[in-house]
Amino acid sequence: MPRLVMKFGGTSVANLDRIRRVAKRVGVEVAKGYEVVVVVSAMSGKTNELVGWVNEAGGPLYDAREYDAVVSSGENVTAGLLAMVLQSNGIDARSWQGWQVPVVTTSAHSSARIEEIPNANFDAKFAEGMKVAVVAGFQGISPEGRITTLGRGGSDTTAVAFAAAFDAERCDIYTDVDGVYTTDPRVSSKARKMEKIAFEEMLELASLGAKVLQTRSVELAMRYKVRLRVLSSFEEQSDNAGTLVCDEEDIMESNVVAGVAFSRDEAKMTLVSVADRPGVSAAIFGPLAEAGVNVDMIVQNIAEDGRTDMTFSLPVDQVARAEKAVRDAMAREEINFHDLIVDTDVSKVSVVGIGMRSHTGVAARMFKALSAEGINIKVITTSEIKISVLIDRKYMELAVQALHDVFELEKA
Numbered sequence: 001m002p003r004l005v006m007k008f009g010g011t012s013v014a015n016l017d018r019i020r021r022v023a024k025r026v027g028v029e030v031a032k033g034y035e036v037v038v039v040v041s042a043m044s045g046k047t048n049e050l051v052g053w054v055n056e057a058g059g060p061l062y063d064a065r066e067y068d069a070v071v072s073s074g075e076n077v078t079a080g081l082l083a084m085v086l087q088s089n090g091i092d093a094r095s096w097q098g099w100q101v102p103v104v105t106t107s108a109h110s111s112a113r114i115e116e117i118p119n120a121n122f123d124a125k126f127a128e129g130m131k132v133a134v135v136a137g138f139q140g141i142s143p144e145g146r147i148t149t150l151g152r153g154g155s156d157t158t159a160v161a162f163a164a165a166f167d168a169e170r171c172d173i174y175t176d177v178d179g180v181y182t183t184d185p186r187v188s189s190k191a192r193k194m195e196k197i198a199f200e201e202m203l204e205l206a207s208l209g210a211k212v213l214q215t216r217s218v219e220l221a222m223r224y225k226v227r228l229r230v231l232s233s234f235e236e237q238s239d240n241a242g243t244l245v246c247d248e249e250d251i252m253e254s255n256v257v258a259g260v261a262f263s264r265d266e267a268k269m270t271l272v273s274v275a276d277r278p279g280v281s282a283a284i285f286g287p288l289a290e291a292g293v294n295v296d297m298i299v300q301n302i303a304e305d306g307r308t309d310m311t312f313s314l315p316v317d318q319v320a321r322a323e324k325a326v327r328d329a330m331a332r333e334e335i336n337f338h339d340l341i342v343d344t345d346v347s348k349v350s351v352v353g354i355g356m357r358s359h360t361g362v363a364a365r366m367f368k369a370l371s372a373e374g375i376n377i378k379v380i381t382t383s384e385i386k387i388s389v390l391i392d393r394k395y396m397e398l399a400v401q402a403l404h405d406v407f408e409l410e411k412a
């Protein structure tokens with residue numbers, strides 16, 4: 001029988017009424033003859049609450065293995081509840097926690113990667129008549145036998161991994177918006193829903209902050225050619241509703257810029273007056289990497305008298321760790337700087353589009369639009385299909401709207 005993966009995010013399973021709605025939607029696909037794997041998130045707000053408890057109980061140096069044991073639990077609840085509701089609708093369903101499948105992951109607690117999803121257990125149950133497997137998203141088991149989680153938003157990745165492992169006809173990601181938009185519809189009322197978006201563009205948008213899909217899920221879908229669709233769990237759905245994430249070749253015409261993404265909670269650090277000598281970057285960024293700091297944008301000033309300033313951006317919640325790493329490196333005399341300046345009030349705004357490969361002038365238009373709004377750019381980075389700028393956080397919404405306007409993204 002053909003298989004389908006359906007994933008429901010936190011707002012879609014926020015209470016029993018919504019879980020009943022989900023069960024109805026799943027029932028429609030079962031009636032069409034699919035064997036369905038449903039991946040669920042925790043009820044909205046639940047994972048944040050669990051993370052809060054971990055921070056309170058464990059302090060800053062909590063045991064990452066126990067963090068995963070706690071924060072993975074929200075998904076267990078929704079999986080069990082949905083299986084029960086499906087059963088009361090007369091559908092043969094059962095819930096599966098990650099370790100039961102088993103979803104085998106790496107040991108990188110709180111950001112584990114899925115390594116393998118063996119088919120045997122599921123195949124046996126489907127053969128016995130199970131119609132729906134309700135899988136707790138976001139979680140797996142490490143080779144050491146400990147519970148792991150896949151990073152925030154990780155249920156998307158669980159869903160795509162199951163679609164790849166079970167060769168599903170489609171992976172439908174049901175959420176609280178009806179597709180992928182040109183930017184977050186909560187920030188710009190002019191945001192336009194796209195019918196299709198290329199994997200490469202979705203990958204960039206996700207990694208630059210558009211949380212509608214976890215980055216890793218897009219990576220997996222691209223690699224394993226999963227038919228990935230994003231759609232609303234709150235509307236009646238046809239087979240071509242929502243946004244299809246697909247190969248570039250399947251999109252006839254596209255704008256030079258496809259979308260605008262943002263990452264609100266960024267920080268900027270500057271090491272003032274470091275020695276400008278070979279190896280200095282390695283001496284700075286090595287310890288930062290070891291401390292698990294995700295450094296993003298980097299700029300080095302022009303040197304004067306053999307010294308220079310090094311500036312980089314990082315997520316705001318990693319500032320304390322980063323500060324410790326560079327100060328420790330200074331204490332070990334591996335680096336030397338005169339001052340450390342930290343700015344925790346910045347955001348990153350990016351424009352993304354595969355059309356940039358063949359069109360010039362995007363950067364100039366972007367910078368002009370920002371300057372017309374009086375927004376100062378602090379750091380710039382570019383790649384083949386994106387341009388990112390770091391700006392003061394208070395201008396973030398304004399910048400997103402200005403860029404959406406200048407690239408006329410409201411028009412298809």
Ligand code: ADP
Nearest residue numbers: 009010011175176180181183184186210211212
């Ligand atoms: P779920 O709980 O279903 O996984 P998320 O909150 O993780 O839902 O992701 C959906 C949210 O992503 C939307 O409510 C929207 O605010 C946000 N979002 C950010 N960028 C975009 C975009 N380009 N298109 C659609 N939604 C976006």
Ligand code: ASP
Nearest residue numbers: 041047138152153154155
């Ligand atoms: N519940 C997890 C989170 O909030 C995973 C997910 O919803 O995808 O991050």
Ligand code: MG
Nearest residue numbers: 009153211212
């Ligand atoms: Mg999500």
